Amino acid sequence: MxxxxxxxxxxxxxxxxxxxxxxxxxxxxxxxxxxxxxxxxxxxxxxxxxxxxxxxxxxxxxxxxxxxxxxxxxxxxxxxxxxxxxxxxxxxxxxxxxxxxxxxxxxxxxxxxxxxxxxxxxxxxxxxxxxxxxxxxxxxxxxxxxxxxxxxxxxxxxxxxxxxxxIKVREAENSALLVVASKSHRDEATDDYIGKYKVADMKSAGSSLKFCLVATGEADLYPRLGRTMEWDTAAGHAVLNGAGGKVVRFDDHTPLAYGKEGYANPFFIAFAPDVELKDA
CATH class of the missing domain: 3.30.540.10 (Fructose-1,6-Bisphosphatase, subunit A, domain 1)
Incomplete structure (x- = not known):
């Protein structure tokens, strides 16, 4: 109703x-x-x-x-x-x-x-x-x-x-982060950005499962430096929000908003709040 x-x-x-x-x-x-x-x-x-x-x-x-x-x-x-x-x-x-x-x-x-x-x-x-x-x-x-x-x-x-x-995000250890990245859309720019962090384990996953892995504490950080649309991210974003996580724009770390014209997303970062984000 x-x-x-x-x-x-x-x-x-x-x-x-x-x-x-x-x-x-x-x-x-x-x-x-x-x-x-x-x-x-x-x-x-x-x-x-x-x-x-x-x-x-x-x-x-x-x-x-x-x-x-x-x-x-x-x-x-x-x-x-x-x-x-x-x-x-x-x-x-x-x-x-x-x-x-x-x-x-x-x-x-x-x-x-x-x-x-x-x-x-x-x-x-x-x-x-x-x-x-x-x-x-x-x-x-x-x-x-x-x-x-x-x-x-x-x-x-x-x-x-x-x-x-x-489910709840993990208390991330910045000296030993768990990172997840795209299985089909991995590129050099993503690897360069991940290289700014101290990574204990790195895994690949497809689709919106990456948001869910952060939500369950199976990962701490998911950076996306590639094209996505709002329908790709909204459900996973909602689940991560409900688990205490965050999703921000890659460029200025402001919250990723929805209802944008054309429904295209900028690059973004999904993460557990304890992660100390690095600049682009």
Missing amino acids: NKDRHGPDGDQELIVNYDQLTKVMRTLALEAGDVIMEIYNSDDFDVQTKSDASPVTAADAAADALISAGLREAFPDVPLVTEEQAESHDTQADTFLIVDPLDGTKEFIKRRGDFTVNIAYVESGVPVRGVVYAPARKRLFYTSAMGNAVEETGPFDKETAGETTP
Whole structure:
């Protein structure tokens, strides 16, 4: 059920019931995961190229159709932005739902497993609720109705949440940091920046799982010096927020905001608060 309220300037602000939001996003992520895995486990699937030269598969389209229909039915008054529907990219709002139905398509195509379903709710430019589901890894992360981040352990029931464990960022040791970086988009600039830190362990991961590894304390720092869009990051950002972490712009270390024109992100850093950030 949607609600509304009036802001200080008298304009109507849209809000949602967080209990309903959490339930709907979780269920849709699991349902989309089933659709994706059916295609992933098939003998072959068609890969096409979008106008921006990025790959897309039938799994992207099928998951997007399922999630979009579910969100529009549950929250008809909330603007919806989704990667696979170009017309939605013209939406101008600072409170909206945002979806990447299959983040990590390159990982999906290579059958490496590090792909996720991402659904998030952005309120006043901040991703406040989100779900990240990695169906091949059987890992499910989301924000509770109260905004705290949890990981649910399977097997997963689509209608009823199972046992959850609260997740929280690690107390980082700046003399021995745990760093995670992109598996498919690693470059020299990223390596040069990571080289500014004292690193005890370095790992690679695909898709929005990198945010979740920081959220669970499996990593302390995730720098991204490459192109991303808001639908790539919003859900993971929400989970990390709920675990006590932060995401800031790479250039000036101000908070990464959402609802930008075109939904393109600047370079950014996701991290546990104890990390002493280095300048660009």
